Amino acid sequence: MRMGERKSRASGSDSRRVSRCRICRDRNLTRVIDLKRTPLANSFLSKPNDPEKWFPLEVLYCNSCGLLQLSEVVNPNLMFKEYPYRSSSSNSMLQHFRELAQSLSSEFITSSKQLVVEVGSNDGTLLSALKERGVRVLGVDPAANLARLANARGVETLPTFFDSDTADRIRDERGKAQVIVANNVLAHVDDVHEFMRGVSSLLEADGILSVEVPYAGNLNQNVEYDTVYHEHLSYFSVHPLLRLFSDFDIRLERVARLDVHGGSIRVTGRKTNKKFVSNPFVEFEKRCGLNRLETYQRLSDRIEYQMQDLRETLESLKSEGHEIVGYGAPAKSTTLLNACKIGAETLDYVIDTTPEKIGKFTPGTHIPIFRTERFQKEQPPYCLMLAWNYEKEILLKERQYTGQFIVPIPYARVLSRNSSS
Numbered sequence: 001m002r003m004g005e006r007k008s009r010a011s012g013s014d015s016r017r018v019s020r021c022r023i024c025r026d027r028n029l030t031r032v033i034d035l036k037r038t039p040l041a042n043s044f045l046s047k048p049n050d051p052e053k054w055f056p057l058e059v060l061y062c063n064s065c066g067l068l069q070l071s072e073v074v075n076p077n078l079m080f081k082e083y084p085y086r087s088s089s090s091n092s093m094l095q096h097f098r099e100l101a102q103s104l105s106s107e108f109i110t111s112s113k114q115l116v117v118e119v120g121s122n123d124g125t126l127l128s129a130l131k132e133r134g135v136r137v138l139g140v141d142p143a144a145n146l147a148r149l150a151n152a153r154g155v156e157t158l159p160t161f162f163d164s165d166t167a168d169r170i171r172d173e174r175g176k177a178q179v180i181v182a183n184n185v186l187a188h189v190d191d192v193h194e195f196m197r198g199v200s201s202l203l204e205a206d207g208i209l210s211v212e213v214p215y216a217g218n219l220n221q222n223v224e225y226d227t228v229y230h231e232h233l234s235y236f237s238v239h240p241l242l243r244l245f246s247d248f249d250i251r252l253e254r255v256a257r258l259d260v261h262g263g264s265i266r267v268t269g270r271k272t273n274k275k276f277v278s279n280p281f282v283e284f285e286k287r288c289g290l291n292r293l294e295t296y297q298r299l300s301d302r303i304e305y306q307m308q309d310l311r312e313t314l315e316s317l318k319s320e321g322h323e324i325v326g327y328g329a330p331a332k333s334t335t336l337l338n339a340c341k342i343g344a345e346t347l348d349y350v351i352d353t354t355p356e357k358i359g360k361f362t363p364g365t366h367i368p369i370f371r372t373e374r375f376q377k378e379q380p381p382y383c384l385m386l387a388w389n390y391e392k393e394i395l396l397k398e399r400q401y402t403g404q405f406i407v408p409i410p411y412a413r414v415l416s417r418n419s420s421s
């Protein structure tokens with residue numbers, strides 16, 4: 001076992017209940033969303049009757065700092081040691097990371113000696129784009145399969161969780177980092193204070209922390225309940241992030257809204273010892289009600305309505321005898337299918353481009369996953385777009401499709417045939 005893994009591991013049990021807020025440690029937490037029990041979102045099955053572990057899927061609101069967080073923390077070893085998701089699985093994400101590599105290198109890197117460390121570096125997509133620009137890079141990712149892929153393409157990657165031990169080891173062996181990137185990983189981290197201790201010890205004075213997280217504002221606005229799953233322990237808005245950053249002397253300098261993953265934010269912080277307590281974005285969040293319990297209690301009603309509406313749309317098509325399939329087997333489809341109770345009686349199959357998912361079955365609902373070519377050959381009359389966050393990319397790619405897509409988020413919509421041509 002590597003040093004860095006020790007602190008990151010949950011105890012031997014499969015999960016623990018949350019009793020205090022992950023950021024401010026307050027105990028005043030109120031349950032706002034209850035999606036009942038689901039299996040782990042990326043635990044695709046080799047056989048439909050393979051054993052599965054199910055856990056409660058509930059979101060709590062912290063009445064003190066405003067962080068939304070899951071009530072149950074599943075042992076990370078059950079979720080992140082082998083990970084089927086690849087950053088390179090869509091053109092949109094490839095383009096997104098190319099642009100980020102361009103802006104990070106031009107804005108923050110001034111010498112070829114400076115180091116960029118990416119935490120949760122996945123298959124090395126971002127770092128390889130940085131490396132092509134002559135930047136010194138190092139990845140950290142606990143998924144052995146992904147670290148292998150990244151190392152094979154020449155992006156040096158440590159197969160471990162990130163914490164202060166890992167950070168100290170990197171610092172001692174390679175020096176401090178000018179930039180630390182954490183894209184779609186902070187929401188996965190239970191002990192965010194330990195994570196930030198690592199960031200603080202590894203980062204150069206005046207160095208940059210660039211974090212991307214799915215945005216609670218989009219979750220609320222577009223009723224994106226399917227982005228709730230056990231890997232996502234926190235649903236961030238800027239206000240709690242600001243508090244976390246300033247506890248570790250990271251000044252939050254910039255917030256940008258992004259389209260990726262159904263709506264994310266990129267927050268850019270700088271290590272400094274100057275105290276910093278506010279950001280204009282927080283005022284915007286107050287106007288949107290993101291700092292109020294009632295906002296999320298209303299969201300819960302909107303989720304119930306939306307799930308019911310999708311179920312009725314699919315039931316009505318089925319009762320008319322139509323075949324329906326699913327497009328994409330993203331992690332979020334595990335929540336959507338299980339919460340709405342949509343199984344193999346409704347969807348004949350789903351398709352996905354990820355090699356690790358093809359030939360397997362969806363968690364909890366046991367729908368077979370096939371290659372995209374099957375869908376293209378069979379042209380089923382209806383197709384539920386489970387990877388709805390790639391709507392534009394999919395409509396473009398499948399412009400020859402003769403059937404109709406059903407997009408489930410932000411509300412169930414059956415697209416007319418010519419929308420996809």
Ligand code: TYD
Nearest residue numbers: 089090328329330331332352353354387390
């Ligand atoms: P994504 O929405 O990026 O992430 P998450 O798993 O976090 O919810 O996952 C998209 C999935 O959809 C991924 O398994 C790849 C698949 N996909 C296709 O099969 N075809 C496509 O054209 C696109 C864009 C995605």
